Amino acid sequence: MDDRRIRVLQSFPEPRPTTNPYLIQLVASLPEDVEVVTFSWFRALLGRWEVFHVHWPETLLHGRTPMRALVHQILSLAVLLRIKVTRRALVRTMHNIAPHEQRSRRARWILALFDRWTTLTIDLSAVTIGSLGRPSLLIPHGDYADWFAGQKRETEVSGRLLFFGMIRPYKQVPALVSAFVALSDPDLSLRIVGQPHSAELAAAIETARAGDGRVTIEFGHASDARLVAEVTSAEVVVLPYREMVNSGAALLALSLGRPVIVPESVTTADLGAEVGPGWVELLDTAEPQVSPATLADALHRLRSAASQRSTAPNLQARGWATIGAAHAAAYRAAVRRVRWNFAPRTMSRN
Structure with a gap:
């Protein structure tokens, strides 16, 4: 078993009030032997990390103006080239099969490179397994029970x-x-x-x-x-x-x-x-x-x-402790693959 600490660059910046709670809970669930680095272009291009974990690659290409979008696309291409040349691992969580909004031809080309150079996919459901033709691990989306545990509930309004x-x-x-x-x-x-x-x-x-x-x-x-x-x-x-x-x-x-x-x-x-x-x-x-x-x-x-209907829905398969451990295993499997060309089998976390 590899007990060495692994450094993972996530594709989102330091959390803000508007950050998706899924991402925050994911980072909190990871075991101590996974060191998380949040995203910045400097860290992506010059920082030390072994795995780049990308959630929605299209968001990296976005910019508030056409010029900013072009700059982000060029930077994304540079990060992809760094991954390819230096044999780092690119892990993708398959939130969707394809982006929901239309993209420019240049953005579609860069997204195709993300697909082609992905090392391993984390699939939240069986539907996306094999969609990129890469080794995959099936790890379901976690619940929000703990995230909202301290919040006040309201009385249901019929209708x-x-x-x-x-x-x-x-x-x-x-x-x-x-x-x-x-x-x-x-x-x-x-x-x-x-x-x-x-x-x-x-x-x-x-x-x-x-x-x-x-x-x-x-x-x-x-x-x-x-x-x-x-x-x-x-x-x-x-x-x-x-x-x-x-x-x-x-x-x-x-x-x-x-x-x-x-x-x-x-x-x-x-x-x-x-x-x-x-x-x-x-x-x-x-x-x-x-x-x-x-x-x-x-x-x-x-x-x-x-x-x-039961008193509460059955969400037992979506606890974050096991989800965090499964992500750590996915990161290590991806690193092994780029270093030794070892391809893990498609697996599920149940």
Whole structure:
């Protein structure tokens, strides 16, 4: 067994209030023999590390202006060349099969290099295994039970539906609002809480609301306390994404004891089987986006299954202690592969 300390560069900077809690919990869960370095371009290009752990490679290529984006793309290419030339390990967590937003031709070329030069993938669900043709380790997304343990819960409001999180085009929030407005039940309400990706998307949501007083909107980043209050006061969380390979938002809602309505996929069906009956209801994806009928049907099925629902969803397979140990094993396997061309088998952490 290799007990030597290993140094891992993560692809995100020093955590801020808006940093994804998944990333913070991951770092906290790693054993002492893994030293974590947070991202900066200086550290990536000149710092000492053996593994570069990348979560969403497209974020490294982003810039607020076209010139900044170009600079970040050139720097990303330089980091990739450093990895290739100096035989460092590139580990990728497969949060998605592909980026959700369109990218320039140059960005797509650099992302293809990320794919080609990945040493090992960490797959959060079986759906992405083998998508890059690289050795992989199946390590599920951890829960949020401990993260929100000290936060005050609110009383559930019957009939309240909630969407929360970063509002991006693929999440189809305007379509959700339009579908809800078409429902005539006066006892239903819809809350939209999150930061829109663009002013145009925010305007589309406001337009879809069409003056319906049952729909309330709070744009902007939600603090942990605000998020817990919103989720626990809802009867159900609705996440009508165009597709769902993995979803931290669904696990967050389940961790706070609220059922979810999500698009039908292999991942969401597996999640429903894992957590137990009555916790995960699937939206029919035969239509390109959520409709009044599919939303009403999913809500009816969820309510009908309430009597089968346990006190809390079963999230035992998503504890962070074992997830941290599994990540440490993945880092070491990746280092062995680049040094000795040793390819680990595809494995799961159960």
